[in-house]
Amino acid sequence: MDTASEAAPLLVRAARLEPTERTPVWFMRQAGRSLPEYREIRKTHSLFEVCREPELCAEVTLQPVRRHDVDAAVMFADIMLPLLGMGVNVELVENVGPVIEQPIRSLADVEKLTVPEPEDSVPFILEAVSIVRRELRPDQAVIGFCGGPFTVAGYLIEGKPSREFLNVKRMMYAEPLAWHALMEKLTDAFSRYVRGKVRAGADVIQLFDSWVGALSPQDYEEFVQPYSARILAAVDCPTIHFGTGTATLLESMRDAGGDVIGLDWRIPLDWGWQQVGDDRGVQGNLDGAVLFGPWERIEAATLDVLGRLRAFVHEQTSRVPA
Numbered sequence: 001m002d003t004a005s006e007a008a009p010l011l012v013r014a015a016r017l018e019p020t021e022r023t024p025v026w027f028m029r030q031a032g033r034s035l036p037e038y039r040e041i042r043k044t045h046s047l048f049e050v051c052r053e054p055e056l057c058a059e060v061t062l063q064p065v066r067r068h069d070v071d072a073a074v075m076f077a078d079i080m081l082p083l084l085g086m087g088v089n090v091e092l093v094e095n096v097g098p099v100i101e102q103p104i105r106s107l108a109d110v111e112k113l114t115v116p117e118p119e120d121s122v123p124f125i126l127e128a129v130s131i132v133r134r135e136l137r138p139d140q141a142v143i144g145f146c147g148g149p150f151t152v153a154g155y156l157i158e159g160k161p162s163r164e165f166l167n168v169k170r171m172m173y174a175e176p177l178a179w180h181a182l183m184e185k186l187t188d189a190f191s192r193y194v195r196g197k198v199r200a201g202a203d204v205i206q207l208f209d210s211w212v213g214a215l216s217p218q219d220y221e222e223f224v225q226p227y228s229a230r231i232l233a234a235v236d237c238p239t240i241h242f243g244t245g246t247a248t249l250l251e252s253m254r255d256a257g258g259d260v261i262g263l264d265w266r267i268p269l270d271w272g273w274q275q276v277g278d279d280r281g282v283q284g285n286l287d288g289a290v291l292f293g294p295w296e297r298i299e300a301a302t303l304d305v306l307g308r309l310r311a312f313v314h315e316q317t318s319r320v321p322a
Contacts, residue, residue: 009141011072012203015238015259015281023306026072026143027064027288028242037063047092048084051077054124058131065140072141072204073132075197077125079147079208080155082193085121086113086185088156096160103159105167107178115189118196126200133201144202146190148209148243149183149227150220156182165214172223179223187227191234198235206240207231207258213245217252225256232257240283250275270308278316 008016011024033039038060041050051057060076080090080098089101104110118126133142150168155161157168171179194205207228212220232239241258243249247267254261254276261280263272265287273282290301 007138009072009203010139011141011143012238015204015240017259017279017281023309024071024141026070026074026141027068028074035063035067047078048081051081051122051128052124054127054131057124057128058135061128061132062135065136071139072143073136074143074145074206075125075129075132075202077145079145079152079210081122081125082118082146082189083152083156085116085118086189088113093160098155098160100156100159103167104153104156104182105171107175107181110178110181110185113182113185115185115192118193122193122196126196129197129200129202133203141203142201143204143206143240144194144197144200145206145208146194146231148207148212148224149186149190149231150212150215150224151208151210152186152190153179153182154211154214163214165211172219183223183227187230190231194231194235198237202237204238204240205232205235206242206262209241209243211245212243212253213247213249215249217248220249220252225252228253229256242283247272254280268308269305270312273309273312278312 010020010022011026014020014024041056041060045053045056050060057076061073064070065073078092078098080092083090091099091101093099102109129142129144136142154165154168157171158165162168198205209224209228212224215224228241232241238259239257240260240262241253241256242262243253244264245266246253246264250261250272259281260283261272261276263269263282263284265285267285269282269284272284276282284305286301286305290298
């Protein structure tokens with residue numbers, strides 16, 4: 001192993017499938033209501049206001065890292081943030097989620113969207129990334145992220161969170177020209193966005209396609225996979241490809257890209273890794289709701305995840321001829 005590799009953060013080495021001294025730990029939603037110091041900040045600042053103040057954004061990002069000494073800091077932001085620079089009016093409504101003032105419903109609506117450079121549209125986020133990178137130890141990673149194209153398109157077209165995605169599917173099936181034009185613009189904007197984060201100091205990029213599990217494998221491959229692949233290929237650093245409800249999509253997501261494929265809590269880690277293939281890493285997959293339980297249950301669930309990991313690795317290495 002060369003010196004540069006040895007100096008890389010633990011999560012980066014794990015994402016490259018290099019031997020590591022232990023399993024890296026981080027939490028996808030590290031900032032939040034569990035931290036009293038975060039709740040104090042949110043009493044006087046909205047989420048977007050926090051993001052627009054680099055020092056404050058960095059502070060919120062670092063708060064849980066200081067408390068829990070995890071192996072990576074996931075930047076505090078929202079997947080809808082890049083849309084503000086594209087000309088979209090987004091409001092984050094408490095207990096609802098992102099609400100779009102004027103949903104995208106036609107090719108004409110898509111053509112109004114702009115594709116900005118992140119240094120122009122979100123310089124505050126890039127500055128926050130740089131601050132966090134300076135504050136962390138060398139063995140800790142900075143994770144930058146963006147929304148997956150399907151998930152963000154879902155909010156843009158539906159106008160608010162949805163379970164059925166009927167307007168989305170109507171556009172996919174009935175107006176494919178508008179759908180693909182929208183995906184082209186989102187892909188271009190998000191590729192620039194994540195490249196900007198890497199330039200600012202992000203060590204890993206994660207693509208959050210939270211709601212892509214609403215699609216069949218065939219629809220995913222036709223309407224989403226090429227665009228996710230372009231975003232994941234846009235950066236020269238380890239990437240994580242994550243969605244929820246994706247048990248039927250794991251192989252297609254792997255083919256789209258990502259050094260690591262995220263597994264949600266509904267997928268047994270060893271089974272999921274088998275579907276993904278041992279040439280990729282996997283991320284997962286403790287159910288966050290387990291933390292409401294007593295320590296004994298939390299410990300057992302955590303050890304089960306780690307045990308499945310060890311068993312899968314042992315099975316793969318035992319197949320290698322001596």
